[in-house]
Amino acid sequence: MVSTRALLSSVSMVVPAADPLSPEPPLPGPWLERTFAPGAALLAQGDVPTAVYEIRSGWVLLSSFLPDGRRQVVDFCLPGSIIGLQHPPRGTSEQSAQTLTRVAAAALPVSILGSALLTNPLLAIGLAQRVAAGQERARALLVSLGRRTARERVAHLLLDLFVRVRLRVPACAGEEIPLPLTQEHLADAVGLSPKHVNRMLRLLREHGVVALHGRTLRVLDHDRLLDEAGVAEYPVRLARAG
Amino acid sequence: MVSTRALLSSVSMVVPAADPLSPEPPLPGPWLERTFAPGAALLAQGDVPTAVYEIRSGWVLLSSFLPDGRRQVVDFCLPGSIIGLQHPPRGTSEQSAQTLTRVAAAALPVSILGSALLTNPLLAIGLAQRVAAGQERARALLVSLGRRTARERVAHLLLDLFVRVRLRVPACAGEEIPLPLTQEHLADAVGLSPKHVNRMLRLLREHGVVALHGRTLRVLDHDRLLDEAGVAEYPVRLARAG
DNA sequence: CGGGGGGTTGAGCACGGTCAAGGGTAGTGG
DNA sequence: CCACTACCCTTGACCGTGCTCAACCCCCCG
Numbered sequence: 001m002v003s004t005r006a007l008l009s010s011v012s013m014v015v016p017a018a019d020p021l022s023p024e025p026p027l028p029g030p031w032l033e034r035t036f037a038p039g040a041a042l043l044a045q046g047d048v049p050t051a052v053y054e055i056r057s058g059w060v061l062l063s064s065f066l067p068d069g070r071r072q073v074v075d076f077c078l079p080g081s082i083i084g085l086q087h088p089p090r091g092t093s094e095q096s097a098q099t100l101t102r103v104a105a106a107a108l109p110v111s112i113l114g115s116a117l118l119t120n121p122l123l124a125i126g127l128a129q130r131v132a133a134g135q136e137r138a139r140a141l142l143v144s145l146g147r148r149t150a151r152e153r154v155a156h157l158l159l160d161l162f163v164r165v166r167l168r169v170p171a172c173a174g175e176e177i178p179l180p181l182t183q184e185h186l187a188d189a190v191g192l193s194p195k196h197v198n199r200m201l202r203l204l205r206e207h208g209v210v211a212l213h214g215r216t217l218r219v220l221d222h223d224r225l226l227d228e229a230g231v232a233e234y235p236v237r238l239a240r241a242g
Numbered sequence: 243m244v245s246t247r248a249l250l251s252s253v254s255m256v257v258p259a260a261d262p263l264s265p266e267p268p269l270p271g272p273w274l275e276r277t278f279a280p281g282a283a284l285l286a287q288g289d290v291p292t293a294v295y296e297i298r299s300g301w302v303l304l305s306s307f308l309p310d311g312r313r314q315v316v317d318f319c320l321p322g323s324i325i326g327l328q329h330p331p332r333g334t335s336e337q338s339a340q341t342l343t344r345v346a347a348a349a350l351p352v353s354i355l356g357s358a359l360l361t362n363p364l365l366a367i368g369l370a371q372r373v374a375a376g377q378e379r380a381r382a383l384l385v386s387l388g389r390r391t392a393r394e395r396v397a398h399l400l401l402d403l404f405v406r407v408r409l410r411v412p413a414c415a416g417e418e419i420p421l422p423l424t425q426e427h428l429a430d431a432v433g434l435s436p437k438h439v440n441r442m443l444r445l446l447r448e449h450g451v452v453a454l455h456g457r458t459l460r461v462l463d464h465d466r467l468l469d470e471a472g473v474a475e476y477p478v479r480l481a482r483a484g
Numbered sequence: 485c486g487g488g489g490g491g492t493t494g495a496g497c498a499c500g501g502t503c504a505a506g507g508g509t510a511g512t513g514g
Numbered sequence: 515c516c517a518c519t520a521c522c523c524t525t526g527a528c529c530g531t532g533c534t535c536a537a538c539c540c541c542c543c544g
Contacts, residue, residue, distance in 0.1 A: 064381065064382075064384075064385045066385070066389060066390070066472055067472065068472075070389040070390075071389070072384055072385040072388040072389045073388075074381040074384050074385070075381075085370070085374050086374065086378075087371055087374040087375040087377075087378050089371065094378065094381065094382065095381065117363065117366075117367050118363050118367075121359065121360050121363045121366055124359075124363055124366035124367050124370055125359050125360075125366050127370045128327070128366055128369045128370035128373055129329055129331065131370055131373045131374050131377055132327050132328065132329040132373050133329040134377050135329075135373055135376050135377040135380055136328075136329050136336065138377055138380035138381050138384060139306065139316040139317075139336065139337065139380050140306075140336065141384060142306075142314055142316050142380060142383060142384055142387060143306045143308070143314040143316070145384060145387035145388050145433060146314040146387050146430070146431075146432070146433030147308060147312040147313070147314045147430075147433060148308070148312075188388070188389075189388075190388070191387060191388030191389060230308055230309065230310075
């Protein structure tokens with residue numbers, strides 16, 4: 001079994017980090033500190049965001065709803081994540097953001113965002129980097145939903161969350177992390193039914209890979225987890241012509 | 243049947259555009275013009291990008307490969323899209339980029355990217371916006387892969403591509419657009435097998451929705467297409483507590 | 485004329501969804 | 515302190531969407 005530290009570096013492809021093993025520094029700019037209770041809505045699908053948030057602590061769930069109520073979780077926002085930066089700039093949001101825990105966030109009203117960006121190049125650069133990180137997470141999840149089996153999907157998501165929490169949440173060490181999610185949240189993230197997620201969790205537990213009890217995730221065997229998640233040395237198959 | 247112009251505005255949620263009905267202006271900065279033949283590789287998975295590209299004309303396919311060869315297309319890059327902006331900044335790419343047509347692109351070597359960003363705030367802001375647009379596309383695709391049926395997925399992708407080409411490629415008008423893709427490309431984008439994509443295309447054709455012949459896509463009935471894609475007025479179901 | 489890449493179609497199967505029922509636990513109020 | 519309740523987790527049996535395998539066709543290009 002590899003060590004947690006070795007795991008963190010070996011799977012950097014899963015969670016690209018600007019500065020591995022340390023939280024990202026806050027972005028410069030005239031931010032306002034705010035806090036939210038668990039279950040609070042930072043943003044609703046269809047609304048025009050009034051502020052951009054940088055998460056400082058806690059978990060935020062980003063999800064999209066179809067007209068008939070089907071939900072897809074598109075991101076788990078941890079400290080360092082940016083919420084509310086739209087395209088087009090003053091357009092409506094395609095996602096809802098709700099807190100899963102108590103959350104501390106820095107807010108930048110969109111009314112002053114433009115001038116802040118122009119006067120503070122480091123803010124613009126930092127935002128571009130953070131959004132690029134979010135795009136990377138979305139694309140990694142796309143690979144799972146499109147081309148991995150159910151079992152690989154939940155293994156990969158748990159590995160991803162484990163690594164991200166260990167990187168982003170300072171107080172976390174050891175093989176256990178808190179995971180403030182229900183199985184329904186997980187199901188809506190990996191595109192499965194809650195029942196089937198439950199089955200896959202049981203398999204992973206019975207095979208001694210990971211155990212998810214209460215609201216804590218315990219990694220039992222890092223090697224097995226990497227294997228189950230389908231993370232390996234680089235796929236050297238290059239892009240084919242055509 | 244709604245008009246194409248009405249379609250373009252009614253589905254702005256599918257393809258967020260900074261300035262609907264007109265191509266995005268080139269970003270400022272010391273860009274170098276380059277061209278690529280069809281099938282060229284701009285970037286290979288696992289490599290460290292040497293330049294950031296802004297696509298000026300043509301199609302570029304962005305895809306990720308699993309170790310066993312499974313492929314997932316994560317973006318179709320059209321004029322205005324940014325390629326090669328990584329997170330972390332000097333890290334390896336998780337995707338391969340290959341051209342599908344002859345492509346004109348503007349290149350900015352990463353060696354001068356940092357100074358260009360610092361001296362040109364509009365470049366940094368523009369990059370952040372373009373990356374945000376790419377993130378939005380990735381998240382929209384996530385919703386399809388996670389929560390739509392096979393038929394909805396291909397209808398939604400065809401609608402999305404139709405609208406994006408009409409917005410981004412100036413020479414395109416009418417109900418037909420060129421689509422330089424094989425059914426295998428479509429399959430790798432929507433997470434289905436090529437055979438099943440073929441079946442769904444047949445259904446959509448038989449129902450008079452869209453027809454894909456040769457390398458051109460023809461929209462037969464815009465209303466039906468919106469309906470099949472599961473695009474509707476806003477899902478007013480708000481985020482639930484917890 | 486031959487070859488190859490892509491498109492088309494059908495038959496059978498399996499992965500994952502649906503339906504149904506039960507159990508554990510934490511919070512709440514009597 | 516002890517129901518009561520609501521939420522979440524768990525498990526099993528059955529079913530359907532979408533995958534696999536196999537064959538054939540068509541068109542373009544050599």
